[in-house]
Amino acid sequence: MVSYSRHILFWWYDRRFTYRFVYHYYCTIYFVYRHTLGTIADRFGRKGGLLLNNVFVLIAVVLECVAKPAASYEMIAAGRFFIGINSGLNAGLTPMYLAEISPVNLRGAVGTVYQLVITISIFIAQVLGLEYILGGNKWPVLLAMTVVPALFQVFTLPLCPETPKYLLLSRGKEVEAQRALAWLRGSVAVSDEMNEMRAEFEAVKMVPKVTMKELFTNSALRIPLIIALTMMMAQQLSGINAIMYFSTQIFTDAHLKPDDAQYATLGMGGLNVFMTVVSLILVEKAGRKTLLLVGFAGMTIDVFVLIFTMVYSKESQFARYMCIVLILIFIILFASGPGSIPWFLVGELFNQSARPMATSLAVMVNWAANFTVGLGFPLIKDAIGPYVFVIFVVCLALSTVFIYKKVPETKNKTIEEIAAMFRQQSYQ
Template identity: 30%
Template sequence: MDVRDDTPQAPAPSSADTDHASPGVYRRLRTITVIATFGGLLFGYDTGVISGALPFMARSPEEGGLGLSPLTEGIVASSLVLGAAFGALFGGRLSDRYGRKRTILGLAVLFFVGALGTALAPGLTVMVLFRTLLGLAVGGASATVPVFIAELAPAEHRGRLVTQNELMIVTGQMLAYTSNAIMANTVGEHGVWRWMLAIATVPAVLLWFGMLFVPESPRWLASRGRFDEAARVLGRIRDAHVADAEFAEIKSRVTADAHEQRASWRELRTPWVLRLVTFGFALAVLTQLTGVNSIMYFAPTILLDTGLGTQAALTATIANGVVAVLAVSTGMWLLGRFGRRPMLLTGQVGVTVSLVLIAFCFLVLPESTARSYLVLASMLTFLLFMQGCVATVFWLMLSEIFPLRLRGFAMGMAVFGTWTANFVVTLVFPPLISAIGGATFLIFAAVNAATIAFYLRTVPETKGRSMEALEAHFRRQYAA
């Protein structure tokens, strides 16, 4: 499978690609993006908070915990991830059928109910039930929000606006790590995990109310034949001289697709669609097999294994969140200057080297405080390349490459791969690190080295093209 774009340069962009939005229009787009990406903030918080909550949930009921064993800790942590896999799969289909806006509104309700349910859970069964429900919301948001923003954004701002979602994800994780450490020190340890989980209800409410004032995606409206509404929305988020040209391009693409059936599994019989979906699925799985969530979810556990105390490990984990936010902010800036392909390849090389360094610290250096902080430094280097290059390009590229009429469906399939791989890594990492220690990171490094070779053959360049131009390119180049 080779979906790499071998053309020497992108085709000449349309006027919609080259004319920059006026400050007023860009401010409206930024406001819409901030509101929608509260879904990303919830995604980040709900996946990050468990790292600090689990040590307190593992305590006996008399001490305010749930009496979790190592096995049930893994079940609680991975239940959200498993729910997210199916949330992505079905969330993408729902967004194609009912619209991006209505789907996100529904997800906000799920976020609220899931967060409240986990905070009040009296035992393991209820906790797993509501963590799974929360996972459905996380997965649905991960499949829907980037597509929604990409369809609203003009080509020249698409990279910055879509990666705002990744920035909100890592900001949510940083807030989770920070609030975990603060509450562990101030609220008291008896039942503190309930407060950690309950905080996520606040951004869920803000997401729901904010989305009431956000327009629907003009591309989705056009795909349903609602051209007048699509034109009105474009008029609100584009300058007048750009809106007409972009609307004509969208309408032309939708009209050309009018004779084709709605998105379904049958679409995979079309060779060029199968190539794109297969590439998207592979990109999603390989991004998780970097081992990023072994570090994001289990950072305190890793640091405890190096000899740090519980409170020191929780506090040191905040550095992971801070570096992730700084890295994504830097990645957003770099996307405006470099292509997606070189950034992704650079990130993969950096991630691979960092994993080798973590393994070296575990396997070669004697246990000491210095080794603990060298492991932390290597983890931070890993996150710098992962969040600054790999993750920013990953979410952006997935939102760009799929054709309009099956974008939600294909995005859902790809993100299903993300969460399925995430589930496997989350499930196997604790027993692996317990059994073979630092050699676990050498396994991840080997997988990442193979990923570099795969990306050299397959990754296309998507920078600077409208979504309609990308679709036309893939249709021509990858048709059987």
Template identity: 30%
Template sequence: MFGLDVGVISGAQQFLQKDFGVSDDTLGWIVSTMMMGAAVGAVVAGWLSSQLGRKRTLILGAVLFVAGSVLCGCAWTTEVLIVGRVVLGLAIGIASFTAPLYLAEIAPESIRGAMISLYQLMITIGILLAFLSDTAFSYSGNWRWMLGVIAIPGALFLFGVAFLPESPRWLMMKSRHAEAEQVLQKLVGNRDAVAREIGEIREQLKTPQRGWHMFLQNRNFRRSVWLGVLLQVMQQLTGMNVVMYYAPRIFQDMGYATAAQMWFTAVVGLVNVLATFIAIGLVDKLGRKPILYIGFVVMTIGLGVVGTMMHLGIHDHGQQIFTVAMLLVFIVGFAMSAGPLIWALCAEIQPLKGRDFGIGCSTFTNWVANSLVGYSFLPLLNGIGQAETFWLYAAFNAVFILFTFWLVPETKGVTLEQIERKLMAGLPLRQIGQ
């Protein structure tokens, strides 16, 4: 659902823009307001998941997914469409906080890492499915079905979540120990393993979250929070979500007709999915920093060449294909590096007592930066030009190579406790890992 709602707007833009007669500025608002809603959703999700429980919070997110999709599909004015996008944003913000938290608490230790990696993969698959759905509806130009059909998987999500068990960790937090034991018995099956898990949860709960107090009092914790914020800003300024939200417009500027724009957009989604497997396969072998270096270099080259081709002019089919290929090179660079690894690093660098606060700050930053990038792309295109806009994002990626060297620690093979000790001892950020 997260991926579907992020991806679906790209194919609908040109058709709803024609129907409503909206300007590029208004279109930017339609695109970006969902991310504003997601920022709010991410902020309130921590309180909701603590008070209502992980399962009920996911049910609320599913209800909002369905309601927002129906509202967008039935929108009779741009204002109603924007409200529907905000509702979808709230759903995404709630899901983006609660789903990984629930997975981490419900999955057996032996498959916990794979489950969270699969969550990231499913986002990219959702984006691909949205692009394919948009392509199918583009032949009729029916943007209402493009946006409204997402209510069907939303209803399936709501139905599925209703049968999930509650998080045993949350049940223990609420002193519902017998229910927690019953859930763990279903999940694990082995009585000894259940007893061990309950003991570990009890030990964890002895460490209360004191994030805001730590942020005010502890300089070293503030460093990890600000690094998490910076990492999320870096991820958004790579330009990836610009391509996700405006791919058909970009292909239009390369000289492609509507049908080709939509199919190439679907190819972007497919490459995004496949390249994510590179990160999953290499992150624990090469390490975080080498993969980030490779990714930022690849993204700099990809966007730099795309900008240069647009500056020189794309005059024949061979030049069109080459420009598309370089855009796909950029997609590979992001999906194998900054896409999944930034999220992993933001969780790894935060000390235990402030982890919820630190991750909450970085998640909120992600959505605010996402919204600003989504809104500013069309004004940049119309203001400084196509080539210059792509060169700007290429320059950001080049600068991020230096930021990675100066500030980012290598956390491969290092326990969270070791990272915390080095952080709190005042070591430079890039030295708190290996």
């Protein structure tokens, strides 16, 4: 029985990569769907919620590290369940925290930092996951590394203040909000921002707390909600995670040697980090809508050409290397805007009363699409080969049209100005 369980354990990790993500994404979708994200953000605050969330990391690490000596694949499943809860909450609370502490002129750049840290984490995981580092039989050590960023946050986040907007608009603590804002700006000259928050506070007091039903029935909220959910779905259905999860397999299918395929994947991760840094600079210069349009339109063309190069990679060495070039171009286009903007765009489209609930829905849609791609891509790829990317071409093309017609430019606009714009649209 022990040997059978151990066989299943290694099969789980070494044979069917896709199923590592089933529990991770399913529990995230379910957890966020139950409105837990919005409840935690309102009750404990953005900072408090992030701190409490680290409990799930500790539970997950213990379960995943004990799984191998206990020869229990059920422990891996349980560990993925808890790390999925942590990921779902982090995906909502972190962009919310960053959006609320940022000055208007740097809101996009600060929001992009969230995606930058994700790309750095992916790259580090790719390096550590190499066979001769922490891959193969050393995977429990690799999974235990999850506790490092959690401990770092536990020791450093208490040094940071809660967001001024949460303190004032949700708790009515004006003195504490002003103190937090002065700490964040490094100056006591924060009267203009405090006046803006006071005006928003007075407006929020006159409006009852936004419910799930109101998000869909109030046209002034429904329009930005549709934009936020569509952009979250478009980000995942672009094919980025199909390429990130299965990049080594894609390169191998393009008839590269296994070592070349692995190093090409590492190069892709490094390029992802570099371009996200570039995006951090561009987002406040070019604007959100411009970067989204360039990114999605460029990815549409790129993936369309990639289909042909993969089809002819068996006969042509040029086509094989073009696959690498096109995937690297895809990463450049994705990281330049589509990778980061949807995450902080949600915080820009909604005021304080609607932001937690809207963020809950947006995170749910993002991870649901992520789950669908992670589970469905290998199955469809096995059935139709490279032509699976036709699905992504269609999604990318539709996303480009949607961005051009519906997504507003939010650069250098206050939350009240953006809300007024949607109220005007709802009456037209």
